[in-house]
Amino acid sequence: MNLEQLEKAFQDKIDQEIKIEPKDWMPEAYRKTNIRQISQHAHSEIVGMLPEGNWISRAPSLKRKAILLAKVQDEAGHGLYLYSACETLGISREETINDLHSGKAKYSSIFNYPTLTWADMGAIGWLVDGAAIMNQVMLTRTSYGPYARAMVRICKEESFHQRQGFEILLTLSKGTAEQKAMCQDAINRWWWPSLMMFGPKDTESTNSDQSMKWKIKRKSNDELRQNFVDMIAQQIKFLDMTLPDPNLKWNEEKGHYDFGEINWEEFWNVVKGNGPCNKQRLEARKKAWDEGAWVREAAKAHADKKANLEKTKAA
């Protein structure tokens, strides 16, 4: 087959909802887009451990500490599935991690905001993980097989994360005046950055058109953001709190909530590395990588020893 025929056969497969697997022929740009998106996603999971990790030692009870620990560990697991999915596209884990450390690869803007109070653990679970699931449910049907399969388990765990976040806020919302204020303050600070997680407006989204044709993405940034606003605008009623947007209003005609304009200058500023915690987050990741060198070496030595032993036994 010539290139044109290969490309046609590839697109036909996608149109027929047949998953693309690692050994299948794929256009170079499809491979690169998946590496970009999956590695960015993996980095987000790993960097995303930092803001919450900050509260493990300060959780208000042993029960809360155990739950938070489990959640942060889940995020590490998500990162590992995603790095593995990325490796099936022919890029090594080391290369993807180097790209994060050098600043070449992006990770979600949301993790560059600080976690100032315990209520932030609730707001992150409810809003940040809630936004993540809204986007990731569609990714369980993404066209690249290993990515789609990794997303199934990730989504199950993420919905537990979202519920635990909501439960933290629900408890605070029924507490003392101080606890209620803490709850509202966390919602105020995390609301707009959560909306930014969905990426730029469709008209500004450089990758969307092609990613939709390849069914890497199945819903647009704006469509997912709107679904998220509609969901949260309803759920907040149970907390008896408010969202910090005077323009948030049900639009009967559209069957959706209208909402205010996102501060896109702030979004791009954070994406470009100038958010409140970008520097701190990357430094923490690099430090963990350097300090973990001996663990990687020991694991490799152990694996080599085991393989040699098996070889000797087989001989």
Ligand code: 3HC
């Ligand atoms: N933060 C940082 N960069 C962002 C961004 C964000 N919130 N949203 C978009 N961008 C970047 C894009 O990466 C792209 O830059 P690039 O071409 O250099 O990579 C540029 O802005 C233009 O955006 P596009 O809309 O064209 O980009 P995409 O088509 O890739 O769409 C996306 C962006 C919707 C985030 C998509 O990449 C995606 O669905 N990614 C997978 C999911 C993911 O990474 N989620 C991150 C959160 S994970 C998480 O929250 C963990 C949970 O456990 C808490």
